[in-house]
Amino acid sequence: MHTAKHAKHHASQSVDTGKHAMTGNGHSKPAGEDFHIDVRALRERAREHLDDGAVTEDYRADRDAVVQMLNEALATELVCVLRYKRHHFMATGIHAEPVAAEFAEHAAQEQEHADRIAARIVQLGGEPDFSPDSLSSRSHAEYVPGQNLRDMIREDLVAERIAIESYREMIHYLGDRDTTTRRMLEEILAVEEEHADDMRDLLDRE
Ligand SMILES: [Fe+2]
Numbered sequence: 445m446h447t448a449k450h451a452k453h454h455a456s457q458s459v460d461t462g463k464h465a466m467t468g469n470g471h472s473k474p475a476g477e478d479f480h481i482d483v484r485a486l487r488e489r490a491r492e493h494l495d496d497g498a499v500t501e502d503y504r505a506d507r508d509a510v511v512q513m514l515n516e517a518l519a520t521e522l523v524c525v526l527r528y529k530r531h532h533f534m535a536t537g538i539h540a541e542p543v544a545a546e547f548a549e550h551a552a553q554e555q556e557h558a559d560r561i562a563a564r565i566v567q568l569g570g571e572p573d574f575s576p577d578s579l580s581s582r583s584h585a586e587y588v589p590g591q592n593l594r595d596m597i598r599e600d601l602v603a604e605r606i607a608i609e610s611y612r613e614m615i616h617y618l619g620d621r622d623t624t625t626r627r628m629l630e631e632i633l634a635v636e637e638e639h640a641d642d643m644r645d646l647l648d649r650e
């Protein structure tokens with residue numbers, strides 16, 4: 445299996461090389477695609493609106509909408525931290541130890557996500573909302589205490605699936621209008637998918 449895959453990879457590489465050689469003549473790049481930038485205008489624009497920091501005039505997304513969206517993601521992450529913490533400390537029973545450790549690891553990763561999102565909100569000129577009063581109403585995922593280990597794992601899986609879908613929608617919304625925020629959300633999404641996978645594995649083992 446591995447050998448076949450390897451051979452295929454080599455085959456497609458040699459096809460590519462052949463193509464380049466045919467169109468070659470020292471210039472493999474098609475005409476009319478040179479990178480050109482008006483450096484003088486760029487330098488002038490950079491000197492204006494210095495208060496905006498990293499947000500330059502060509503920022504194509506709606507900054508307020510992005511900040512609001514990220515604040516909802518922040519609330520979701522913080523609620524997930526609290527839920528995983530609760531589950532970590534409340535996990536009891538014969539299979540509890542490795543599950544409790546998994547909950548703790550997820551709580552730490554959700555906290556990392558919250559920190560990254562808060563930092564990006566500030567970079568965009570917004571304010572991260574850590575207000576505890578409105579936290580659960582702004583969060584996409586719910587805080588469900590869970591009565592036993594199985595309940596807890598199931599609720600965490602539900603929350604992860606909510607997070608996965610909402611991150612995917614945010615990524616779709618941003619498109620190529622704010623690639624830095626999008627890339628961050630894509631990285632977070634990949635971790636949420638691992639979390640969901642972990643929870644499903646635990647449910648299977650229970
Ligand atoms: Fe997260």
Ligand SMILES: [Fe+2]
Pocket residue numbers: 524550554604607635636639
């Ligand atoms: Fe997660």
